[in-house]
Amino acid sequence: xxxxxxxxxxxxxxxxxxxxxxxxxxxxxxxxxxxxxxxxxxxxxxxxxxxxxxxxxxxxxxxxxxxxxxxxxxxxxxxxxxxxxxxxxxxxxxxxxxxxxxxxxxxxxxxxxxxxxxxxxxxxxxxxxxxxxxxxxxxxxxxxxxxxxxxxxxxxxxxxxxxxxxxxxxxxxxxxxxxxxxxxxxxxxxxxxxxxxxxxxxxxxxxxxxxxxxxxxxxxxxxxxxxxxxxxxxxxxxxxxxxxxxxxxxxxxxxxxxxxxxxxxxxxxxxxxxxxxxxxxxxxxxxxxxxxxxxxxxxxxxxxxxxxxxxxxxxxxxxxxxxxxxxxxxxxxxxxxxxxxxxxxxxxxxxxxxxxxxxxxxxxxx
Amino acid sequence: xxxxxxxxxxxxxxxxxxxxxxxxxxxxxxxxxxxxxxxxxxxxxxxxxxxxxxxxxxxxxxxxxxxxxxxxxxxxxxxxxxxxxxxxxxxxxxxxxxxxxxxxxxxxxxxxxxxxxxxxxxxxxxxxxxxxxxxxxxxxxxxxxxxxxxxxxxxxxxxxxxxxxxxxxxxxxxxxxxxxxxxxxxxxxxxxxxxxxxxxxxxxxxxxxxxxxxxxxxxxxxxxxxxxxxxxxxxxxxxxxxxxxxxxxxxxxxxxxxxxxxxxxxxxxxxxxxxxxxxxxxxxxxxxxxxxxxxxxxxxxxxxxxxxxxxxxxxxxxxxxxxxxxxxxxxxxxxxxxxxxxxxxxxxxxxxxxxxxxxxxxxxxxx
Numbered sequence: 151x152x153x154x155x156x157x158x159x160x161x162x163x164x165x166x167x168x169x170x171x172x173x174x175x176x177x178x179x180x181x182x183x184x185x186x187x188x189x190x191x192x193x194x195x196x197x198x199x200x201x202x203x204x205x206x207x208x209x210x211x212x213x214x215x216x217x218x219x220x221x222x223x224x225x226x227x228x229x230x231x232x233x234x235x236x237x238x239x240x241x242x243x244x245x246x247x248x249x250x251x252x253x254x255x256x257x258x259x260x261x262x263x264x265x266x267x268x269x270x271x272x273x274x275x276x277x278x279x280x281x282x283x284x285x286x287x288x289x290x291x292x293x294x295x296x297x298x299x300x301x302x303x304x305x306x307x308x309x310x311x312x313x314x315x316x317x318x319x320x321x322x323x324x325x326x327x328x329x330x331x332x333x334x335x336x337x338x339x340x341x342x343x344x345x346x347x348x349x350x351x352x353x354x355x356x357x358x359x360x361x362x363x364x365x366x367x368x369x370x371x372x373x374x375x376x377x378x379x380x381x382x383x384x385x386x387x388x389x390x391x392x393x394x395x396x397x398x399x400x401x402x403x404x405x406x407x408x409x410x411x412x413x414x415x416x417x418x419x420x421x422x423x424x425x426x427x428x429x430x431x432x433x434x435x436x437x438x439x440x441x442x443x444x445x446x447x448x449x450x451x452x453x454x455x456x457x458x459x460x461x462x463x464x465x466x467x468x469x470x471x472x473x474x475x476x477x478x479x480x481x482x483x484x485x486x487x488x489x490x491x492x493x494x495x496x497x498x499x500x501x502x503x504x505x506x507x508x509x510x511x512x513x514x515x516x
Numbered sequence: 517x518x519x520x521x522x523x524x525x526x527x528x529x530x531x532x533x534x535x536x537x538x539x540x541x542x543x544x545x546x547x548x549x550x551x552x553x554x555x556x557x558x559x560x561x562x563x564x565x566x567x568x569x570x571x572x573x574x575x576x577x578x579x580x581x582x583x584x585x586x587x588x589x590x591x592x593x594x595x596x597x598x599x600x601x602x603x604x605x606x607x608x609x610x611x612x613x614x615x616x617x618x619x620x621x622x623x624x625x626x627x628x629x630x631x632x633x634x635x636x637x638x639x640x641x642x643x644x645x646x647x648x649x650x651x652x653x654x655x656x657x658x659x660x661x662x663x664x665x666x667x668x669x670x671x672x673x674x675x676x677x678x679x680x681x682x683x684x685x686x687x688x689x690x691x692x693x694x695x696x697x698x699x700x701x702x703x704x705x706x707x708x709x710x711x712x713x714x715x716x717x718x719x720x721x722x723x724x725x726x727x728x729x730x731x732x733x734x735x736x737x738x739x740x741x742x743x744x745x746x747x748x749x750x751x752x753x754x755x756x757x758x759x760x761x762x763x764x765x766x767x768x769x770x771x772x773x774x775x776x777x778x779x780x781x782x783x784x785x786x787x788x789x790x791x792x793x794x795x796x797x798x799x800x801x802x803x804x805x806x807x808x809x810x811x812x813x814x815x816x817x818x819x820x821x822x823x824x825x826x827x828x829x830x831x832x833x834x835x836x837x838x839x840x841x842x843x844x845x846x847x848x849x850x851x852x853x854x855x856x857x858x859x860x861x862x863x864x865x866x867x868x869x870x871x872x873x874x875x876x877x878x879x880x881x882x883x
Contacts, residue, residue: 204601216570247609382775
């Protein structure tokens with residue numbers, strides 16, 4: 151089998167919030183680059199990349215340039231393709247940045263092709279550890295919402311059957327440790343004691359703030375399932391201090407590029423729950439390596455964004471903890487995995503089991 | 517003062533080797549993206565970026581997209597501009613193409629600032645010295661035949677270079693003995709008084725670096741430094757090598773931004789810190805680079821682009837002269853003779869303003 155071509159699109163999806171209905175920034179847009187990889191056997195794979203921001207056209211350009219280099223290659227030999235692209239990109243191959251995002255989009259498509267070519271859903275090809283995995287509602291309880299709104303949305307999620315959900319602290323504008331703690335107490339009251347509640351800081355605290363506020367949240371009896379990205383992601387030593395101080399599990403890893411930073415993070419004991427971002431790590435090929443590394447450290451892994459692909463990965467490996475259900479890409483696909491009783495069932499179609507919705511692409515093409 | 521316009525282009529420079537005359541790959545091209553930023557009062561700043569390889573057009577696209585965002589900004593506020601670009605670029609960095617594109621803009625902004633204040637950049641940044649040592653780079657690459665490398669090394673000596681860099685981690689069938697032989701013959705050709713550096717470009721594993729590095733020491737080659745001996749982000753692995761060898765270990769050109777240097781320094785991974793201006797995205801004075809090496813026991817060294825990096829105010833050990841671009845090799849001759857900073861060399865030549873067809877082959881220099 152040989153790769154014969156790639157097709158890309160740049161779309162700007164509306165930044166709506168379908169899980170609980172209250173968007174933090176209803177007029178915002180999310181630029182996404184899609185790629186389809188064609189083969190001489192008629193099997194086609196799909197991939198996506200995002201995080202391009204103001205450089206989204208540059209990102210698409212990178213996927214086009216790397217895609218052209220893939221023509222003639224065997225799509226099943228993902229490591230050989232990665233090596234070829236890395237050599238060709240030379241110093242722009244990072245590690246990290248736009249090259250990595252573009253590489254990831256192509257890598258996802260190659261795994262889609264590989265699984266389709268052996269007529270297996272991807273999760274089963276990769277190991278098939280479980281039939282169903284826990285999932286949590288994400289993106290619905292953002293820090294930009296008012297306290298009233300976030301409490302209502304949390305209750306809505308519970309009514310819709312979610313058993314795990316994530317909110318955010320490090321509030322915008324004037325805030326204090328007391329205001330931060332108050333918000334968590336109110337959310338916990340709204341959802342009751344049995345819902346797993348995660349909290350994301352998105353690197354906005356310094357280590358001493360994380361220890362101070364984190365401890366106060368513990369003392370208030372909120373009972374977090376994890377506290378995420380509490381400080382700068384590459385402050386491995388600072389993160390380790392926080393993990394050591396708090397009894398709340400500390401999650402992190404979505405902001406680092408490639409696999410080597412996970413080594414440093416794990417060696418330093420920076421986090422209790424490594425979180426892997428599919429497009430920053432370098433696609434499915436590299437995602438699996440980090441999951442293996444975490445397993446050897448007796449740690450679980452969790453996913454970042456794109457549940458449509460991550461359901462396969464979390465379901466495939468033995469230490470997948472839960473899938474972040476962030477619905478940002480939902481309109482892009484004809485069919486997506488759906489939460490039932492707080493879980494996702496493994497897809498049954500070959501490959502990723504995903505198909506782009508061409509109407510969406512036409513409508514939101516940038 | 518406001519930024520009013522920008523112009524960018526790609527040039528494919530011939531991969532010739534003007535210092536000693538043996539090009540490793542004479543038919544290859546080095547793709548370079550150039551940038552000119554102009555202010556509303558007519559000051560023009562120059563920037564370049566490279567390492568784009570097969571993604572050079574993507575890199576230019578990034579410079580164009582980011583460049584459009586700085587129009588209307590105050591060119592003197594380099595930190596505010598960098599923040600704006602980082603915010604706009606979302607999560608497409610910090611490493612990779614975003615940083616490479618930002619570096620070109622950063623260099624142009626500093627060029628404008630120096631011109632606006634009527635000062636050569638090195639003086640604006642602190643003005644540590646009137647002249648600095650420099651070493652010949654790119655002339656003794658690993659792709660040359662042994663006899664070519666020895667001849668080239670002799671020519672460098674004859675041209676009165678006092679410092680030069682070779683490479684090990686040889687291509688094809690090699691052995692520790694073969695590697696040591698290469699180093700020994702080049703040392704013979706340059707004589708005992710030349711400072712001789714040796715670059716591995718991350719091609720060894722730590723245990724190879726310790727083994728071969730030790731054998732090179734035992735052969736009496738006397739290296740000034742051994743560079744990038746293993747994967748740049750293997751901080752503990754590098755520390756083992758630095759610990760095991762008495763030869764100073766240099767490294768850092770492959771790291772992006774500033775934080776990885778913290779990890780490298782904390783782990784004592786290297787003895788000599790090498791900063792790549794394009795990858796570190798920083799020519800920022802005071803708060804950033806120059807302060808670090810001063811506080812540590814390390815010395816800093818610049819890599820790849822002598823025209824801009826040698827103007828640093830940091831207590832630089834030495835600045836590299838590579839044949840990255842024709843401009844730098846020209847300035848290299850002048851700088852060698854006068855043993856002075858490149859800031860005194862003439863402005864960029866005509867090629868810098870001629871946009872050419874996109875690149876065809878990846879031969880971006882890896883320092």
